[in-house]
Amino acid sequence: MIKRLITALILLVIVIEIGTIGYIxxxxxxxVDSLYMTIITIATVGYMExxxxxxxxxxFTIFLIIFGISTLTFGISTFTAFLVEGELSExxxxxxxxxxxxxxxxxxIVCGMGRIGRHIIDELYKTKRLCxxxxxxxxxxxxxxxxERLFIKGDATSSSxxxxxxxxxxxGVFCSLPTDAENxxxxxxxxxxxxxxxxxxxxxxxxxxxxxMRAGADGxxxxxxxxxxxxxxxxVRPEAVTFLDKMLKDQEAVYRVEDIFVDADSVFAxxxxxxxxxxxxxxxxxxxxxxxxxxxxxxxxDERIEIGDAVILIGESxxxxxxxxxxx
Numbered sequence: 001m002i003k004r005l006i007t008a009l010i011l012l013v014i015v016i017e018i019g020t021i022g023y024i025x026x027x028x029x030x031x032v033d034s035l036y037m038t039i040i041t042i043a044t045v046g047y048m049e050x051x052x053x054x055x056x057x058x059x060f061t062i063f064l065i066i067f068g069i070s071t072l073t074f075g076i077s078t079f080t081a082f083l084v085e086g087e088l089s090e091x092x093x094x095x096x097x098x099x100x101x102x103x104x105x106x107x108x109i110v111c112g113m114g115r116i117g118r119h120i121i122d123e124l125y126k127t128k129r130l131c132x133x134x135x136x137x138x139x140x141x142x143x144x145x146x147x148e149r150l151f152i153k154g155d156a157t158s159s160s161x162x163x164x165x166x167x168x169x170x171x172g173v174f175c176s177l178p179t180d181a182e183n184x185x186x187x188x189x190x191x192x193x194x195x196x197x198x199x200x201x202x203x204x205x206x207x208x209x210x211x212x213m214r215a216g217a218d219g220x221x222x223x224x225x226x227x228x229x230x231x232x233x234x235x236v237r238p239e240a241v242t243f244l245d246k247m248l249k250d251q252e253a254v255y256r257v258e259d260i261f262v263d264a265d266s267v268f269a270x271x272x273x274x275x276x277x278x279x280x281x282x283x284x285x286x287x288x289x290x291x292x293x294x295x296x297x298x299x300x301x302d303e304r305i306e307i308g309d310a311v312i313l314i315g316e317s318x319x320x321x322x323x324x325x326x327x328x
Contacts (some may be wrong), residue, residue, distance in 0.1 A: 005082050008075035015042065015071050019064050027057050029078030042068030093145075098164070101132050101150055105169040108132075110175035111156035111186055113140035116202055116223065120174050121149065126254055127317050132165050157185045159193060167193050175201035176215070180208040184215055223296055254317040257287065262309045267326050273311075274301030281323065284315025 005198045014262045019038030023029050029037070033050045041064050064089060100113035107130035110120050117133065121144075124131040133144055133151040144151040156177060167173065175183040183201045190199055200219040201212045209220040234241045247255040262269050268276045278286055279301055290310040296303060305311065313320050 002082075004078045005075075008071070008078045011071045012075050015064070015068050018067065022060050022064070023057070027051065027054060027058055037063065040066075041065055042072055060265045074238075076171070082134045097150060099107065101152065101164070102166055104130055104132065104166050105149075106130065107166070107169075108172050108174065109134060109162070109167060109170050110163045110174045111135075112158065112174075112178065112202075113137065113144065114176060114178060115153075117174070117176040120176060125134060125149065128321070134161060134165060157182060157189055159189055162190060162193060167197070169199060170194065172198035174201065175199065175212075177202075180204050180212075184208065184212055187212050187215045187217045189221060255315060256317045256319065256320070257312065257314045258284075258324070259290075259322045260311045260313065260320075262305050262307055262311065264307055268305050268311070269307050271305055273299060273303050273305065276305060278311065278323070281319065283319025284313045284323075286311060288312040 013051070016035070019041065020031065021309075023034035024039050027034070031052060036298055037050045041061055041172065044065070057071045073093065108124055109132055110117050110124070111134045113133055113135040113328070121133055129165065131150070133149065134154060134156040135141060135144075135151065136153060136155050138153075141151055141153045152161060152165055154164070156175075159187075162173075167190060173186075175186045175190075177183050177186060180203055183203065187199055187201055190197055199217045200221065201217045203209050203212060203220050203222050204224070206222065208227075209222065212220045230241070260266075260268070268278070271281050271287075273286060286299060288295045288311075289299045289303055289305065290312065291306070295312075313323075
């Protein structure tokens with residue numbers, strides 16, 4: 001539609017130029033009189049002629065009226081369709097969205113809006129995390145627009161597209177493109193732009209996991225492997241699976257397993273779980289503490305939290321988010 005609108009404007013300018021030059025050459029009028037005569041002729045406003053026309057001038061005016069009205073009608077109909085179909089509002093909406101995306105920081109970028117990408121986006125929005133989606137599929141972008149979610153239409157493996165998603169200030173990237181080759185290229189591109197970025201990639205083949213890790217991915221998920229384990233668990237430990245399903249799919253309250261990484265600025269560094277207050281807080285429980293490469297499950301209140309540890313919590317997402325927001 002935009003191309004048609006541009007075409008109509010170009011044709012209108014050409015007709016005006018031809019009309020103006022024609023009157024200058026045929027009637028020997030000045031440029032202003034010729035332009036004025038051309039405009040009132042094309043617009044059919046009914047004003048009198050600037051000067052009496054010669055026979056050649058009248059024939060020229062007849063053709064100018066025919067082509068001028070046709071061009072003007074085409075332009076008006078195109079512009080009307082442009083407004084009615086909402087393309088102008090769509091452009092304004094996109095400009096507003098681009099401005100919001102350009103200001104994002106500590107956000108997540110989800111590349112690929114297939115079934116996995118959709119679940120990732122839903123989870124991020126449900127747990128109130130800033131995110132932007134990237135996909136080149138028209139239908140996927142249309143659905144995101146209807147849901148009023150931030151997105152960029154384009155090739156996620158392109159550096160320019162990733163930069164438009166403000167990847168330099170992003171917290172992490174999810175690589176959920178259709179093929180392993182695309183995800184591998186995305187990992188390399190994203191890591192090259194932002195070395196501090198956390199990257200989690202999807203892989204279809206087992207051998208792709210090692211390649212993606214070498215390329216710079218922090219984690220690789222194999223959906224078929226996870227699916228197989230889930231099916232086995234549903235068979236041999238159904239109550240545990242039911243509990244997890246309830247936790248993840250509850251519409252009234254969002255329950256999740258979250259983690260708190262303890263760095264030098266953390267208010268919890270150097271304290272025991274009891275003195276940190278984590279064990280007394282309502283809304284969640286301390287499930288484990290990671291120390292180096294080992295996990296201490298169901299830790300006691302005397303367990304000391306050191307810099308570099310991670311505390312694993314399970315409970316209400318909102319309560320956990322409040323604790324994670326506490327600064328030293």
